[in-house]
Amino acid sequence: MLIVNNLIKKYGKQNAVDDISFELQGGEVVGLLGPNGAGKSTTMKCIVGLLRKTSGEITLGGYDHLTVEAKRLFSYIPETPYVYDLLTVREHLQFIAQAYNVKDWKKKGDDLLELFELNDKADKLGRDLSKGMRQKVSICCALLPDPQVLFFDEPMIGLDPKAIKNTRQVFRELKNQGKTILVSTHLIDSVETIADRIMILKDGRIIGNDSIANLKMQAEQGAGVSLEDLFLELTKDA
Amino acid sequence: MREIKLLLRKDLLILLNNIKLILRNPLRLLPYAAVIGYFLFIYWLRLGSGDETSTPEIPELDTNGVPLPNFSFQNIIGGVTILALMFLFFQLYRATKKNVSFFKMADVNLLFTAPVKPENLLIYYMGRSILPSLGGAVLFTFYGLSQAADRLDLGFWNLFFTVLSVGFFFFLIQPIRFLVYTLHTKYGILEYIKSGVVFLAILLGGMILIPGLMAEKFWQGMFSWIASPWFDLFPIVGWSRGIMSYWSHQNWLLSSAFVGLYCLFYFVVLKLVIQFSGYYYEDVLEATKSNEEQLEKVRGKKEVDEGTYSLNSKKQLALPDFGPGAQAFYWRNYIHASRQDFHPLFGIYSLIMVGLGILFAVLSLFDWFSHIVIYFYLIILIILYFLAGTGRANIGDLKKPFFYLIPASWGSKFWNMIKLDLVQLTLFCTVLIVPTVLIAGLDWLVIPGFLIGILAFYLTGLGINLIPQIGLDEGWDRVLIKPLMIGGIILFGLIPAGLTSIFAFVITNQFVWALLTLSVGMSFIALILIHVTLDILKRLEFKEL
Numbered sequence: 001m002l003i004v005n006n007l008i009k010k011y012g013k014q015n016a017v018d019d020i021s022f023e024l025q026g027g028e029v030v031g032l033l034g035p036n037g038a039g040k041s042t043t044m045k046c047i048v049g050l051l052r053k054t055s056g057e058i059t060l061g062g063y064d065h066l067t068v069e070a071k072r073l074f075s076y077i078p079e080t081p082y083v084y085d086l087l088t089v090r091e092h093l094q095f096i097a098q099a100y101n102v103k104d105w106k107k108k109g110d111d112l113l114e115l116f117e118l119n120d121k122a123d124k125l126g127r128d129l130s131k132g133m134r135q136k137v138s139i140c141c142a143l144l145p146d147p148q149v150l151f152f153d154e155p156m157i158g159l160d161p162k163a164i165k166n167t168r169q170v171f172r173e174l175k176n177q178g179k180t181i182l183v184s185t186h187l188i189d190s191v192e193t194i195a196d197r198i199m200i201l202k203d204g205r206i207i208g209n210d211s212i213a214n215l216k217m218q219a220e221q222g223a224g225v226s227l228e229d230l231f232l233e234l235t236k237d238a
Numbered sequence: 239m240r241e242i243k244l245l246l247r248k249d250l251l252i253l254l255n256n257i258k259l260i261l262r263n264p265l266r267l268l269p270y271a272a273v274i275g276y277f278l279f280i281y282w283l284r285l286g287s288g289d290e291t292s293t294p295e296i297p298e299l300d301t302n303g304v305p306l307p308n309f310s311f312q313n314i315i316g317g318v319t320i321l322a323l324m325f326l327f328f329q330l331y332r333a334t335k336k337n338v339s340f341f342k343m344a345d346v347n348l349l350f351t352a353p354v355k356p357e358n359l360l361i362y363y364m365g366r367s368i369l370p371s372l373g374g375a376v377l378f379t380f381y382g383l384s385q386a387a388d389r390l391d392l393g394f395w396n397l398f399f400t401v402l403s404v405g406f407f408f409f410l411i412q413p414i415r416f417l418v419y420t421l422h423t424k425y426g427i428l429e430y431i432k433s434g435v436v437f438l439a440i441l442l443g444g445m446i447l448i449p450g451l452m453a454e455k456f457w458q459g460m461f462s463w464i465a466s467p468w469f470d471l472f473p474i475v476g477w478s479r480g481i482m483s484y485w486s487h488q489n490w491l492l493s494s495a496f497v498g499l500y501c502l503f504y505f506v507v508l509k510l511v512i513q514f515s516g517y518y519y520e521d522v523l524e525a526t527k528s529n530e531e532q533l534e535k536v537r538g539k540k541e542v543d544e545g546t547y548s549l550n551s552k553k554q555l556a557l558p559d560f561g562p563g564a565q566a567f568y569w570r571n572y573i574h575a576s577r578q579d580f581h582p583l584f585g586i587y588s589l590i591m592v593g594l595g596i597l598f599a600v601l602s603l604f605d606w607f608s609h610i611v612i613y614f615y616l617i618i619l620i621i622l623y624f625l626a627g628t629g630r631a632n633i634g635d636l637k638k639p640f641f642y643l644i645p646a647s648w649g650s651k652f653w654n655m656i657k658l659d660l661v662q663l664t665l666f667c668t669v670l671i672v673p674t675v676l677i678a679g680l681d682w683l684v685i686p687g688f689l690i691g692i693l694a695f696y697l698t699g700l701g702i703n704l705i706p707q708i709g710l711d712e713g714w715d716r717v718l719i720k721p722l723m724i725g726g727i728i729l730f731g732l733i734p735a736g737l738t739s740i741f742a743f744v745i746t747n748q749f750v751w752a753l754l755t756l757s758v759g760m761s762f763i764a765l766i767l768i769h770v771t772l773d774i775l776k777r778l779e780f781k782e783l
Contacts, residue, residue, distance in 0.1 A: 048351045052520040066517055071353035082343035082530070086252040086259075092348075095251075098244050099352040125255060126344070141348060 031191030034201035316461020375405035627699025691757035701767025735759030
């Protein structure tokens with residue numbers, strides 16, 4: 001579904017993303033882990049087209065990632081949830097429904113608002129929402145077009161415990177529906193239970209890309225080691 | 239076209255929500271009503287007194303009996319044109335440093351990743367940006383013309399072409415800046431732009447110098463070329479002038495031709511932007527985010543950043559410790575000041591202000607300026623530092639938890655917080671006032687008068703803002719009592735000191751005695767306020783934004 005080949009993103013002379021290649025198969029849930037400044041967000045922003053790649057190829061469903069056809073296939077949930085100050089929550093959904101040409105969005109929109117407990121906030125303006133609520137609106141907007149691929153950039157930041165639980169539940173449901181998900185996160189346990197595969201980034205390079213079980217074997221750790229231990233082992237400075 | 243429809247619908251919804259908000263709270267309209275009321279009042283005042291028949295001006299004649307050009311009018315046109323040109327060049331130069339953005343972060347998150355064509359988004363937003371330009375132009379025109387309403391013909395077409403002239407000028411700058419930035423990021427044209435700006439500056443300098451030197455008096459000829467009608471063909475600035483020249487010739491066809499030039503130019507710029515911007519999303523990200531942050535600062539959602547005007551932010555420092563406890567604040571301020579300017583104690587801003595003072599002194603030495611200019615300059619500096627003092631309580635250490643956590647007495651924390659300001663201020667004022675007094679031949683007592691006065695005003699400003707912040711709890715009491723408290727300080731502190739100073743001036747007819755009286759009076763007030771501040775400082779509490 002997603003193919004990234006030799007992706008390089010430079011800021012001046014520094015390689016923020018240093019020649020990485022990976023694939024995401026349809027229906028796969030992949031966690032993108034890494035310490036601060038590893039290049040997780042930059043990688044994701046390059047894929048969704050917010051940042052210009054320096055070189056490399058990215059295709060989604062066989063289309064170049066910058067084409068309108070490719071964009072119909074995915075949604076992106078950014079780390080900082082910016083919304084329109086003077087649109088209500090429901091109007092945001094209406095806006096997205098138009099942008100993605102979603103027919104009969106009202107029922108689905110209501111379901112999403114209920115799931116994220118925003119139904120009583122449906123007529124509130126964007127400027128009157130807290131950061132956590134904006135994040136929920138952002139997730140609802142991403143889910144409304146029913147995309148094939150979802151990119152979550154630190155989706156749990158700013159959410160309350162119940163919303164975190166609901167988001168995990170959403171991940172599971174999306175996985176059951178066969179959606180492809182790439183989640184960048186610091187909260188390792190949020191992907192440990194649902195991720196088919198983990199990619200660990202450090203200094204713009206992929207230093208681990210496999211299932212959790214295989215990664216543990218690669219790191220030559222014994223059984224019973226948590227993903228967190230494995231992550232710290234792989235990303236520690238030599 | 240789907241994108242245009244989508245965005246139009248979004249903007250209509252936003253407009254509707256704005257109207258609903260206004261209807262829910264019509265008091266929001268009060269500031270606008272006040273502005274309209276002000277304009278109506280000024281126009282009523284001016285137009286009411288405009289009945290007197292004014293005698294037509296008789297032009298001056300030269301030795302041959304030929305009417306001389308109206309030099310003052312010519313210099314006003316030339317001066318305004320030069321200012322507009324400088325603004326335009328500055329914008330072009332800035333475009334190579336930082337892009338403009340027509341977008342909001344919500345557009346970045348929700349639209350940029352949606353299946354829409356980037357060029358259509360750009361066309362819509364770029365076109366829409368004419369609305370604020372025209373709105374600003376309407377305000378500018380009505381405000382600008384209000385003072386001369388009794389002498390001008392405020393007919394519809396005169397106003398229409400004036401609004402278009404100003405509106406188009408500001409509107410076109412944004413797409414041009416976008417284009418320059420795009421070309422710069424793609425082809426690195428910074429050097430060409432720099433050379434272009436230098437070339438144009440030399441050209442314009444020549445266009446002022448040559449006719450100036452050719453004329454009988456320099457000031458009579460300096461703007462004769464730039465103010466002449468053929469300069470109306472100069473892009474953007476000239477075209478705007480051409481549109482506005484409807485006032486003099488009343489030929490709508492001629493002014494419309496300049497409007498047509500603008501439209502053609504916009505079309506060309508738009509085509510070029512679409513061709514060269516390509517997949518521009520990354521180019522606008524930083525500018526969009528920075529706009530959003532500025533907006534949040536204006537709304538007060540974000541703390542004012544201390545480093546906003548920093549000139550030397552990337553400076554590497556290895557400063558030794560100044561001492562334990564509260565001295566850490568002095569050390570912190572010293573580091574901050576080192577990055578704020580080129581030297582922590584005496585920087586470029588100080589140098590400019592000292593330079594101005596000495597320039598005035600030199601000019602007054604040669605009788606080009608009277609001493610009054612220097613006195614006014616000193617008073618302006620005192621007012622500026624008074625305002626800086628009032629702003630000091632809103633930024634820096636007081637807004638950080640360390641001020642509360644570091645184990646030291648409140649008095650020493652406060653002293654170390656303002657110590658660097660006082661050192662900087664004393665140094666700056668000494669370097670300014672001593673040569674100024676010596677060169678201009680002022681009374682030497684101006685030196686201590688100015689030094690004590692500026693320090694006293696700074697501390698008074700600090701106290702005025704700090705005491706209500708500490709002494710009053712959050713809520714209505716602060717809203718209601720703070721103005722009363724400030725009013726009290728002004729009524730029983732500033733006004734008596736000011737009146738005594740005026741009294742001293744009336745008796746002696748000398749600035750120096752007025753300054754000394756004011757300084758002594760303000761010193762008392764500053765001492766009282768600092769005493770009160772130190773007394774209640776321990777009640778200060780940290781407010782997280």
